Amino acid sequence: MLSIRKIFSKSRSLEDGIFFGAVEKILGFSPKNIDFYKKAFTHRSSNILDEGGNPMNYERLEFLGDAMLSAVIAAHLFNEVPTGDEGYLTKMRSKIVSREHLNELGKDLNLVQLVESKVPVQHFGDNIHGNIFEALVGAIYLDKGYDFCKEFIYKKVIVPYVDIARLEGKVISYKSLVIEWCQKEKRQFHYDIFEDNGINGERLFGVKLSIDEKVIAKARASSKKKAEEKASQRAYFAFQEKIDKK
């Protein structure tokens, strides 16, 4: 994959402008000091030094971002699960900030496209996605403070990914929940599956879940099973929201 920052390496200001725009799009707000974000997207292989002569890469920001993530998730779980004791809260938090989960998050945001590195990013393995995500959280903290950082974590981590029932292992499959519900309520349902190519030419599967001939949810993932599960989960939450509003 060719990095956006590499393509424009000949024109510094054009490159900076594109980088700023790309970061803005990921964040959903304008960065105040873009330098923090440049650092968050710089791999140590670049061998760049900052003004103080210190290595300019994301590793220190990763440490900071990890601490902020842990604090925000701790406070969320504390409020969300009043019955959970200290052991439960600790276990749930480590599931949420697991390496695997953070890598998935970073991948979904396609953070690697912005990475400045001497080595092709593919060589770093999966952890680069989660590491950059943590560094990005650290950069947001420095740039905009705790409350902004917390808001970002809510928008990008907690709302789309933190499903306490699932983390507790209570919900194994959302597809089976949907099927069960449809059978009980005597509704017709079907999953339409189609193949689709992602931005980088990777093979993806799309799924449309219809109930009583009405499309309820759509999803795309790297396997048929994952896409069905994602669509089912979306349908499940859409229904829950409707029930909550009643």
Added chain:
Amino acid sequence: MLSIRKIFSKSRSLEDGIFFGAVEKILGFSPKNIDFYKKAFTHRSSNILDEGGNPMNYERLEFLGDAMLSAVIAAHLFNEVPTGDEGYLTKMRSKIVSREHLNELGKDLNLVQLVESKVPVQHFGDNIHGNIFEALVGAIYLDKGYDFCKEFIYKKVIVPYVDIARLEGKVISYKSLVIEWCQKEKRQFHYDIFEDNGINGERLFGVKLSIDEKVIAKARASSKKKAEEKASQRAYFAFQEKIDKK
């Protein structure tokens, strides 16, 4: 030790007033919602349930406070030591938030005097001091938000206890630094030691450090050696401040 909350157990409002005042004194500000602090000072042995029927004790708050402490200390170290890499920052943080260090902190604030417990607090061992301190930090976060919580951690942890040179093991003894400096600069110095009784009748030692017949620093501690070291450290920092201002 008889707990303040126990002494007044017959008069609820008097007890509440005294508890509020004692918490206010520790915090250095007025609590908004005293219930968070009541929880922070309640041991599980009390077997109290909150309005939701959940156990009312400090254990969940301890989890939250630990997360906030880690985040604030991470940000402090990040800013304070720009040359430290991720490994260094992680190591330094774990020294600062070590069990031993937190116990010392909680002990110095005499937090146990406020603990509500069915079992005499002496039975819990040393960790009760650190646990209550963490719970208190959690309560402050809930009551007043992150920035307030950060300020409290600066005032009670970072300013009085976090000495990076010492944590790095670079400074073994401040007394030897002071002696070395005095010999090099041809100054006269002496440590005056006197015995002193603390609030609870415990034996304490006071030390006055004079250089060229002028008292430079005073300190009090549970041993002569500790008091001398504390006074030397204060003198060292007082000198450093003078040098920085030049």
